[in-house]
Amino acid sequence: MNTAAEKRVQARPGVVFPRAIGDRLFKWVTLLMALSVVLLIVLIGYELAHGSALALRKFGWRFLTTSDWDPVNEQFGALPFIFGTLVSSAIALLIAAPLSIATAVFLTEIAPYWLRQILTIFIELLAAVPSVILGLWGIFVMVPWLREHLFPWLRGSLGFLPLFKGPIYGVSMLAGGIIIAIMILPIVTSVSREILRSVPGLQREAAYALGATRWEVTRIAVLSYAKKGLFGAIILGLGRALGETMAVTMVIGNTPQIAASMFAPGYTLASVVANEFTEATSDIYLNALFEIGLVLLGLTVLVNALAQLLLLTFSGPRAQA
């Protein structure tokens, strides 16, 4: 036993391990890791398409353009769910993006050091709250408050807009959007904070040297420098928003309809799968639910691609400047 180990120790210095091989190995291993992510998404897509074959054949494109969701007569159309997913995510981003970026600016530019630490801990705690807890809080605390205070006030002051018309139930598209906003706040804030922190101090000093105020420094030297990264942080939040399920389904009202009013209940793609998958018995019904998953995957890819495109046009002029 001893001798074998000794031999190995002796043999080690003899082996010449060319650095090129190590580097190449490293390259291939990391490439493999990166490819496995791609492979995973392709496999998920394949499985979803495979699982929804019956529905794909039966409904074709009609699945995306019709609004009928009737498990009894086996007619399935996903349009209200697509609408609900996009609208609730949009509401969430409209609320969360300014809030998160403002928080990140405060944390990196304005807050005294001791406060930064405390606030950061609280924001990270928010990320640790499980979805279902937020949902229950949504049902029992947020929705009643929305129904009795915020929504009547909104209807009173902005009721001339179709967005804020109609009966108030509490559970609604707007409630769904608000809960998603709360859920994506921590990640968007954390990423934004990191991005703002990576803005070189020289930028700020240069702006101060020109006599800029704190607001001007933040706007010109920090935010415009970090624009691309902040946009990326929002996209990351959007990815999460599209797929949020549990908390959303508890407050959105789960009604597959396309309504102009934000007070009307809605439904999302992820929610309908979570709600109906366990008790679906007929083949075509299960296939339709699989196709909902496929649509959600497609929608996520599409929205992210659009965001990347937007980012490219965004960063174009900056690259010239």
Added chain:
Amino acid sequence: MEKSPQTATATNQNVTKIMKKLNLALVGACVLVAQTSGWAQMLINGAGATFPSPIYSKWFDEYARIDPSVRFNYQSIGSGGGQKQIMAQTVDFGASDGPMSDENLAKAPGKLLHIPTVAGAVVVTYNLPGAPTLKLDGSTIADIFQGKITSWNDRRLGALNPGLALPNTDLVVVHRSDGSGTSYIFSDYLSNVSKDWETRVGRNTSVKWPTGLGAKGNEGVAGQVKQMPGTIGYVELAYAHQNKLPSAAIKNSAGNFITPSLESITEALATAKIPDDFRFSMVNPPGEKAYPIAGATWLLVYQQQQDPEKGKKLVGFLEWAVTKGEAMGSALDYATLPSQLQARVLERIKTIKY
């Protein structure tokens, strides 16, 4: 006293020897234990409905004391999953809140038996000032859940509840958003009492609701109804009972208004027409005291068992469950099988071959 180096080495060698022997013995013991436990503790897997899951867990627990050689593993993944898994033979028994369709039965690789175990009911609950006991009949409930009755002071509600001051407020429907046996029983009942409902909506674990808000789970519906004045929804009896929700008395086919209770469900089971394959719907039965919105839940087993040992144990358990096990039902808010039906089910269990 000091030991000489030599004796020390000798002791060391002895210790090593003893250790080796001990090791061997230990390994042997481990193998033995593993073998006996593998041999003695047979694992029977099941999956399916969530509604009966509390009583099934109780049964498996109790049965482990009666026959320690068998252990049950039940996953409450929903009736859809239960049917799928028993059809794919990945479990030894399935469980479902609704009977399997002819289409699915034909697809199963062998003859599947439906074994009814317990029954539950669906109650109509609401949020009205003072929480009075509301009286409702089938066609009125169907019209409420179709959005045809939209106010609490509707003439028809008043006619059913003379002497009750109903408010002039909007009536908001809350229904389940998740697929569930509860929704199946409820829509089955409405299809039974209203032609209009049957053609427009139909019966299923989830349906295309003509009106109302969707809430997830019994707790979601109850939460919505509790918070918002003027709402009306439906939840499982056990849930309503444990959470002390108001529940409506429903007019049955004999014309009596019946409040939901375990007795009135067992009465419904006793008077419902139950076919030989036990795939029955027990809504709106003819019994004088029967509560009309109720449904049974089933275990699904193959008549021809693949594994003789497992088959024997499973049959033993089933026989115990529909006799001794039934007695534990009422404590958990499940209605039990009436004695005639129990006898019929026992007969059927005896036909399982292994």
